[in-house]
Amino acid sequence: MTKDTTVITVPxxxxxxxxxxxxxxxFAKVNGLDEAAVEEIRLAIDEACSNVIKYAYRGDxxxxxxxxxxxxxxxxxxxxxxxxxxxxxxxIRGRDMDEVRPGGLGVHLIRRAFDVFEFDERKEKGNRIRxxxxxxx
Amino acid sequence: MKIEISxxxxxxxxxxxxxxxxxxxxxxxxxxxxxxxxxxxxxLVDFKGVSYIDSSGIATFVEGLKGMMPYGGRLKFFGIPQGxxxxxxxxxxxxxxxxxxxxxxxxxx
Numbered sequence: 001m002t003k004d005t006t007v008i009t010v011p012x013x014x015x016x017x018x019x020x021x022x023x024x025x026x027f028a029k030v031n032g033l034d035e036a037a038v039e040e041i042r043l044a045i046d047e048a049c050s051n052v053i054k055y056a057y058r059g060d061x062x063x064x065x066x067x068x069x070x071x072x073x074x075x076x077x078x079x080x081x082x083x084x085x086x087x088x089x090x091x092i093r094g095r096d097m098d099e100v101r102p103g104g105l106g107v108h109l110i111r112r113a114f115d116v117f118e119f120d121e122r123k124e125k126g127n128r129i130r131x132x133x134x135x136x137x
Numbered sequence: 138m139k140i141e142i143s144x145x146x147x148x149x150x151x152x153x154x155x156x157x158x159x160x161x162x163x164x165x166x167x168x169x170x171x172x173x174x175x176x177x178x179x180x181l182v183d184f185k186g187v188s189y190i191d192s193s194g195i196a197t198f199v200e201g202l203k204g205m206m207p208y209g210g211r212l213k214f215f216g217i218p219q220g221x222x223x224x225x226x227x228x229x230x231x232x233x234x235x236x237x238x239x240x241x242x243x244x245x246x
Contacts, residue, residue, distance in 0.1 A: 014160035021158075021189070039220055046191050050159045100199060100233050105192040112227065 004071040012053050013061035021046050027069040044113035047106035048080050048129060056084025056127055075134040083126035089119045140168050148179050154186030157194030166197045173204035181243050185216035215243040
């Protein structure tokens with residue numbers, strides 16, 4: 001395993017989201033990110049994994065989600081992988097923030113924490129999301 | 138997450154503690170909408186014990202508020218920790234929800 005890398009695999013059950021949050025926060029913290037950044041990252045990764053459960057696995061709790069954390073020289077990279085239904089990145093957008101309705105906030109919370117939020121199109125089955133937060137921001 | 142429903146001078150108080158996330162928000166939704174269908178006129182929500190909220194929790198409260206608006210019900214929050222207040226502010230929902238510092242303020246206004 002590369003230095004400054006952590007990998008976790010969790011079942012696609014919402015009860016394991018707290019495990020993802022805990023590891024996300026600790027990983028960011030031990031790598032020197034400040035408290036505000038840690039909170040944003042924790043929430044964003046939770047939102048991304050919730051979307052995997054909801055959309056890629058359609059609520060199936062018996063699948064798995066792999067989350068890889070890597071501290072690079074210029075920032076924090078998080079890769080989230082599933083083997084569920086392929087997402088269409090073109091249709092993923094948050095709600096208009098002036099609109100008051102349930103839903104559509106998660107994407108905004110992910111983009112708030114990460115400078116890069118992209119799908120790796122090379123993955124044939126399932127999804128591989130790459131999140132990257134620059135250290136200088 | 139734990140929900141305790143109590144009474145403050147005749148007004149229902151929803152005391153929530155712990156994490157509100159995709160795992161716990163269905164229970165929150167059930168409890169909240171149960172009061173909304175019974176047309177509770179005012180609901181005070183105590184956030185002091187809430188350690189975390191995600192978009193599913195926020196969406197649940199938006200749904201509750203939307204359910205209360207047609208009959209003139211009021212959903213009032215108090216004791217929101219700073220980190221959670223920031224999420225309401227970021228999502229511009231601090232302009233939509235009634236947010237008060239204390240139960241007395243929430244009750245009296």
